[in-house]
Amino acid sequence: MQKISPSTVxxxxxxxxxxxxxxxxxxxxxxxEFSGTVALxxxxxxxxxxxxxxxxGENGAGKSTLMKIIAGIYQPDAGExxxxxxxxxxxxxxxxxxxxxxxxxxxxxxxxxxTVAENIWIRREPKTRIGLIDHAALYKNTSELFAELxxxxxxxxxxxxxxxxxxxxxxIAKAVSYESDVxxxxxxxxxxxxxxxxxxxxxxxxxxxxxKGIIYITHKMNELFEIADEVSIFRDGKxxxxxxxxxxxxxxxxxxxxxxxxxxxxxxxxxxIGNVVLSVQNLCLAGVFxxxxxxxxxxxxxxxxxxxxxxxxxxxxxxxxxxxATAGTIxxxxxxxxxxxxxxxxECGMAFLTEDRKESGCFLLLDIQQNMQIAALRNNYLQRxxxxxxxxxxxxxxxxxxxxxxxxxxxxxxxxLSGGNQQKVLIGRWLLxxxxxxxxxxxxxxxxxxxxAEIHRMISTLAAEGVAVIMISSELPEILGMSDRIxxxxxxxxxxxxxxxxxxxxKIMELxxx
Amino acid sequence: MTSTDTTVVPHKRVAKRKFQSEMSMAVVLVGIALVFEVxxxxxxxxxxxxxxxxxxxxILQVSVIGILAVGVTHVIITGGIDLxxxxxxxxxxxxxxxxxxxxxxTRALYPALTDLFPIWPLLAGLVVGILAxxxxxxxxxxxxxxxxxxxxxxxxxxxxxxxxYTLGQPISLLTPEFTWFGKSxxxxxxxxxxxxxxxxxxxxxxxxxxxxxxxxxxxxxxxxNPQAARVSGIDxxxxxxxxxxxxxxxxxxxxVVTAARAGSAQPVMGTAYELDAIxxxxxxxxxxxxxxxxxxxxxxxxxxxxxxxxxxxxxxxGSYYQEIIKGAIIVFAVVIDQYRRSRKTRV
Numbered sequence: 138m139q140k141i142s143p144s145t146v147x148x149x150x151x152x153x154x155x156x157x158x159x160x161x162x163x164x165x166x167x168x169x170e171f172s173g174t175v176a177l178x179x180x181x182x183x184x185x186x187x188x189x190x191x192x193x194g195e196n197g198a199g200k201s202t203l204m205k206i207i208a209g210i211y212q213p214d215a216g217e218x219x220x221x222x223x224x225x226x227x228x229x230x231x232x233x234x235x236x237x238x239x240x241x242x243x244x245x246x247x248x249x250x251x252t253v254a255e256n257i258w259i260r261r262e263p264k265t266r267i268g269l270i271d272h273a274a275l276y277k278n279t280s281e282l283f284a285e286l287x288x289x290x291x292x293x294x295x296x297x298x299x300x301x302x303x304x305x306x307x308x309i310a311k312a313v314s315y316e317s318d319v320x321x322x323x324x325x326x327x328x329x330x331x332x333x334x335x336x337x338x339x340x341x342x343x344x345x346x347x348x349k350g351i352i353y354i355t356h357k358m359n360e361l362f363e364i365a366d367e368v369s370i371f372r373d374g375k376x377x378x379x380x381x382x383x384x385x386x387x388x389x390x391x392x393x394x395x396x397x398x399x400x401x402x403x404x405x406x407x408x409x410i411g412n413v414v415l416s417v418q419n420l421c422l423a424g425v426f427x428x429x430x431x432x433x434x435x436x437x438x439x440x441x442x443x444x445x446x447x448x449x450x451x452x453x454x455x456x457x458x459x460x461x462a463t464a465g466t467i468x469x470x471x472x473x474x475x476x477x478x479x480x481x482x483x484e485c486g487m488a489f490l491t492e493d494r495k496e497s498g499c500f501l502l503l504d505i506q507q508n509m510q511i512a513a514l515r516n517n518y519l520q521r522x523x524x525x526x527x528x529x530x531x532x533x534x535x536x537x538x539x540x541x542x543x544x545x546x547x548x549x550x551x552x553x554l555s556g557g558n559q560q561k562v563l564i565g566r567w568l569l570x571x572x573x574x575x576x577x578x579x580x581x582x583x584x585x586x587x588x589x590a591e592i593h594r595m596i597s598t599l600a601a602e603g604v605a606v607i608m609i610s611s612e613l614p615e616i617l618g619m620s621d622r623i624x625x626x627x628x629x630x631x632x633x634x635x636x637x638x639x640x641x642x643x644k645i646m647e648l649x650x651x
Numbered sequence: 652m653t654s655t656d657t658t659v660v661p662h663k664r665v666a667k668r669k670f671q672s673e674m675s676m677a678v679v680l681v682g683i684a685l686v687f688e689v690x691x692x693x694x695x696x697x698x699x700x701x702x703x704x705x706x707x708x709x710i711l712q713v714s715v716i717g718i719l720a721v722g723v724t725h726v727i728i729t730g731g732i733d734l735x736x737x738x739x740x741x742x743x744x745x746x747x748x749x750x751x752x753x754x755x756x757t758r759a760l761y762p763a764l765t766d767l768f769p770i771w772p773l774l775a776g777l778v779v780g781i782l783a784x785x786x787x788x789x790x791x792x793x794x795x796x797x798x799x800x801x802x803x804x805x806x807x808x809x810x811x812x813x814x815x816y817t818l819g820q821p822i823s824l825l826t827p828e829f830t831w832f833g834k835s836x837x838x839x840x841x842x843x844x845x846x847x848x849x850x851x852x853x854x855x856x857x858x859x860x861x862x863x864x865x866x867x868x869x870x871x872x873x874x875x876n877p878q879a880a881r882v883s884g885i886d887x888x889x890x891x892x893x894x895x896x897x898x899x900x901x902x903x904x905x906x907v908v909t910a911a912r913a914g915s916a917q918p919v920m921g922t923a924y925e926l927d928a929i930x931x932x933x934x935x936x937x938x939x940x941x942x943x944x945x946x947x948x949x950x951x952x953x954x955x956x957x958x959x960x961x962x963x964x965x966x967x968x969g970s971y972y973q974e975i976i977k978g979a980i981i982v983f984a985v986v987i988d989q990y991r992r993s994r995k996t997r998v
Contacts, residue, residue, distance in 0.1 A: 457882070459881065459882060478884075478886065479882055479883070479884045480885075480886060482884075483884045489882060491882055496878060496879075497876070497879050497881075497882050498879055499876065499879060500871075500872055500875035500876045500879055500942070501875065501876065502874075502938075502943050503871060503872070503942065507868065507871065507872070510868070511868065511869075511872050511880070511883045511885075512883045512884055514865050514868055514869075515883075515884045515885075519865060522864060523863050523864055524863055524864060524865055524868065526863065566883070
């Protein structure tokens with residue numbers, strides 16, 4: 138079949154003579170292989186005009202590959218893509234943009250040193266008569282765009298100074314500025330607070346009303362029912378089903394995604410709560426948080442809830458010595474410790490799984506073995522100056538197996554693992570240090586349902602073995618399902634501590650927001 | 652732990668993958684040598700390779716660069732760079748030579764310190780190197796300035812100190828005991844220069860340090876992701892100081908060897924050596940982005956540089972052309988390496 142070149146489609150679009158096909162976008166029998174592994178196996182997918190279409194599936198199910206084909210990043214090995222019932226061929230992401238398909242990436246691709254407006258209009262900057270950039274028009278266009286979408290940002294701010302949520306708004310505005318009909322959002326809420334998510338959803342609804350088609354990849358079940366009109370489910374590179382969201386239940390979705398029943402999402406094991414192992418008194422980090430006090434008992438899981446930016450991660454970083462406290466005390470086993478560096482925290486038996494896997498967790502260039510062993514090297518596994526690699530490798534391998542890290546080989550680069558498996562490797566890194574106090578910052582962010590349940594089970598088991606756990610999470614169901622007590626942070630202060638029995642979503646949100 | 656499953660898959664080290672990049676570098680090395688061999692028969696009428704003397708000279712000529720390349724490999728793995736090595740060679744050569752003068756020199760720099768046992772000039776050269784490296788490392792760790800700037804400053808300063816030390820005068824008439832460091836020995840009937848043995852010894856020790864000690868594991872970790880390294884309990888500042896001190900130590904050693912080989916020292920010794928050393932490391936597969944690189948690769952990269960230089964001389968190509976072609980080869984080697992890497996990973 139003769140395919141229409143992107144430039145023709147662009148001309149047709151600009152003439153306004155675009156046929157109003159029932160389906161905005163149609164993907165037929167698309168197949169994609171990477172060096173022998175089938176990533177997409179004859180997958181079909183249809184996006185209606187003016188709908189939000191959620192894609193669900195475990196990591197590795199093929200959602201991202203499909204999206205990258207639609208966005209022109211990959212070219213399919215077989216199959217057709219139709220836009221407005223016209224067959225199209227996209228050779229690169231710019232082709233896709235010119236055709237009205239915009240992707241908002243999970244990792245935001247913005248230039249931090251440039252302003253919001255410059256980022257949005259890059260390579261399409263309004264010019265003055267003599268060919269210089271017309272900054273006045275640039276900022277005016279941006280303000281108009283923001284007004285239309287209900288975004289409250291200064292176009293002159295540098296992107297680097299914005300929060301993750303604001304940057305995402307910029308990305309969305311950029312996509313809309315291309316007059317895109319199809320918007321692809323890959324886990325847009327993974328770094329947002331509840332309130333920011335609401336704002337995002339408002340914008341998505343505005344876009345839907347304007348007839349755009351939105352493809353929405355998510356791992357979060359509650360979002361699915363809140364925002365999506367239709368749901369397509371993928372598993373192992375195969376298309377499973379497309380349903381209206383209103384006709385589905387949570388359990389059905391999970392069953393279709395994993396192909397098996399997940400008995401319980403939050404398998405909390407009753408643990409014996411022991412002595413206070415960590416006591417934080419009036420902890421301060423000037424300008425970030427102040428007067429934070431709480432006790433942590435062995436065997437206890439203390440959930441920390443709150444909006445992003447409230448200081449949850451900062452508190453954890455200070456307890457672990459990444460950013461030492463400016464005032465207040467930290468007591469471990471009743472003894473005051475001046476935690477001035479992570480090394481000191483580790484000597485006290487602490488371990489800290491950071492929030493951002495890529496930024497401060499993984500050594501992306503190194504293999505699984507090297508990633509897992511690095512913390513344990515500190516005070517163990519040395520023999521006359523040399524690393525006892527045999528014993529260390531054996532322990533890492535055992536740890537990998539008990540955490541069910543899916544990999545053919547410990548020499549595999551961690552870069553090639555899925556998010557869930559990377560997280561398991563990082564958890565393994567800390568468990569090898571045999572911690573008594575485990576601090577987990579967003580332990581299941583961006584992880585598929587199966588791996589999530591496994592990590593939850595592991596956290597429960599550790600607590601049952603007497604490890605004291607602090608778990609920071611933006612997902613309230615996770616906090617409520619796992620914690621013995623829940624500490625809520627609001628604007629750098631402890632807003633309240635609730636017991637498991639009395640806590641519910643409403644109470645936590647009341648404490649967090651106000 | 653969570654599981655009672657104690658079956659362990661027998662531990663396997665995948666040596667094959669580890670040596671893959673070195674193997675491809677070795678192929679490049681052999682390829683370059685064969686090109687010279689063929690060109691040699693066509694234009695000169697003799698063999699390039701079947702000349703034992705030439706082969707030993709190749710390695711001798713690059714042994715000083717090789718010692719520096721090993722040091723800079725440590726630094727580049729941490730994500731840094733060392734521009735000071737060439738200048739430190741000059742400074743260390745001067746300081747070592749000033750303590751290695753023979754009493755027959757009536758105008759010796761330190762008349763009271765002539766005919767010293769050669770351990771003293773050697774130690775002095777090494778201490779100078781460590782000190783220079785330590786200062787660079789300290790500045791990088793404590794002030795947070797980029798390694799490029801810290802070592803650029805050290806490069807200019809060390810050269811200045813080397814010139815100031817004798818007000819620009821060379822130091823000559825060194826004791827035979829000291830120039831022994833630059834001599835050759837018969838091993839199984841072959842003359843083996845001591846500088847070559849020092850280079851190979853340094854490479855072997857470095858390889859062990861980088862692969863089998865905590866020092867090495869931390870070095871790779873810092874280069875791969877400093878933030879993650881810090882959270883994993885590594886004191887990045889202290890470790891960087893160590894790494895730059897090691898690189899400085901090797902520069903100092905290279906300076907001693909240079910002075911011993913020449914039998915004298917001049918303040919301009921080692922000029923631009925740092926660039927050859929960086930080129931050798933990079934040709935050998937060390938990524939300037941940090942986190943990757945291995946000593947066997949640097950070893951091969953150094954020899955490639957030596958073969959190219961020697962081959963040009965052998966073909967009687969003028970030194971101007973030599974430099975032009977050498978520059979192109981360095982860039983080309985890295986382009987090939989990048990291409991090979993990018994093909995291995997998905998888009």
